[in-house]
Amino acid sequence: MSEGYDPVQLGRAVYEKVCKIIDGVEYRRYYRFRGGKWYGGIATGDVVGCNLRCKFCWSWSRGSYRTDTGQFYSPDEALKKILTIALERGYRYIRLSGAEPTLSKLHLLQMLDKLESMNVKIKFILETNGIEIGLDDDFARKLCKYSRLIVRVSIKGTSPETFHKITGAKKEYFQIQLKALEKLIEYGMKPGEQVYPAVMLSFSTDDEIENFLDMLRNIHPALAENIDPEYVILYPHVVELLKRNALKPRIAYTPDNIPQFMI
Numbered sequence: 001m002s003e004g005y006d007p008v009q010l011g012r013a014v015y016e017k018v019c020k021i022i023d024g025v026e027y028r029r030y031y032r033f034r035g036g037k038w039y040g041g042i043a044t045g046d047v048v049g050c051n052l053r054c055k056f057c058w059s060w061s062r063g064s065y066r067t068d069t070g071q072f073y074s075p076d077e078a079l080k081k082i083l084t085i086a087l088e089r090g091y092r093y094i095r096l097s098g099a100e101p102t103l104s105k106l107h108l109l110q111m112l113d114k115l116e117s118m119n120v121k122i123k124f125i126l127e128t129n130g131i132e133i134g135l136d137d138d139f140a141r142k143l144c145k146y147s148r149l150i151v152r153v154s155i156k157g158t159s160p161e162t163f164h165k166i167t168g169a170k171k172e173y174f175q176i177q178l179k180a181l182e183k184l185i186e187y188g189m190k191p192g193e194q195v196y197p198a199v200m201l202s203f204s205t206d207d208e209i210e211n212f213l214d215m216l217r218n219i220h221p222a223l224a225e226n227i228d229p230e231y232v233i234l235y236p237h238v239v240e241l242l243k244r245n246a247l248k249p250r251i252a253y254t255p256d257n258i259p260q261f262m263i
């Protein structure tokens with residue numbers, strides 16, 4: 001096995017702290033509910049706890065690296081808070097963000113079940129690093145039954161080596177992220193519409209990016225045509241984390257200069 005931590009083991013340890021099941025309902029820690037400009041307007045529940053430790057993570061100090069913050073919410077309670085924000089502000093999208101929503105699979109599925117049964121014109125964007133989906137056939141199949149769900153798999157880097165460099169995790173898990181895209185397409189999601197890749201490009205060379213595009217084309221050509229490029233945003237707490245890890249992005253943006261294509 002290669003160097004680095006194992007995201008599955010980390011995810012299990014984090015799960016114990018940020019999730020709990022009471023009477024068949026899975027509760028998850030959330031640190032914030034908010035509206036915002038992303039996706040043209042979206043209501044967000046920011047969950048606590050992640051199975052990766054990305055060295056550029058924007059939410060490391062408040063959510064992703066944490067297990068001890070926020071409060072537990074049931075899927076119904078969290079959905080109600082998120083939908084209230086969306087409906088008050090006229091948004092068409094809602095999401096879970098801030099850390100890794102798929103650590104609490106039952107919570108997520110119970111939330112999607114509830115949304116599916118409601119008469120609202122809202123789409124749910126699942127922002128995920130894809131590892132739990134890539135490793136779990138049954139979970140991937142279940143996600144594919146929801147008509148309102150869009151899955152945005154956020155790939156960390158463009159090669160196993162870059163993945164390891166920027167997350168510190170074992171490089172094998174890079175391919176598991178790609179597996180998530182593959183499985184969701186295999187089980188029925190439309191590539192480029194219901195499932196698409198976001199990719200952290202700040203640390204990759206042009207050649208690496210070209211190779212990566214070929215990897216996506218091998219899964220489905222529509223994936224390479226529908227990438228959401230991600231670059232590091234130099235919030236002060238992100239700069240601190242990058243320094244701590246002696247990591248330098250090739251391309252990054254300041255918070256007052258975020259390009260339109262990232263919003």
Ligand code: SF4
Binds near residue numbers: 050052058059100
């Ligand atoms: S996967 Fe996302 S939330 Fe988790 S550490 Fe990486 S950037 Fe942060």
